Amino acid sequence: MYVCVCHAVTDKDIRKAVDRGACSLFDVQNELPVGSCCGRCEDTAQSVVDEYLSKCRRDSTPQLLVHAQPAL
Numbered sequence: 001m002y003v004c005v006c007h008a009v010t011d012k013d014i015r016k017a018v019d020r021g022a023c024s025l026f027d028v029q030n031e032l033p034v035g036s037c038c039g040r041c042e043d044t045a046q047s048v049v050d051e052y053l054s055k056c057r058r059d060s061t062p063q064l065l066v067h068a069q070p071a072l
């Protein structure tokens with residue numbers, strides 16, 4: 001879906017920016033022009049970033065726990 005209509009930035013574009021290392025909306029905005037025109041998309045863009053970062057953290061938690069266990 002389009003998050004930023006002014007610059008045709010999609011939720012997928014934002015998630016790709018997070019995959020490349022963006023950890024905040026500010027970081028995403030360093031890569032994409034989202035929010036740089038009318039600004040109406042900033043709340044939605046922030047939600048996409050927050051939800052995707054939360055998902056990434058949830059998905060990576062079991063792997064971290066497995067690696068944290070001592071070897072027998």
Ligand code: FES
Pocket residue numbers: 003004005006007034035036037038039040041042
């Ligand atoms: S909708 Fe994103 S800057 Fe206007």
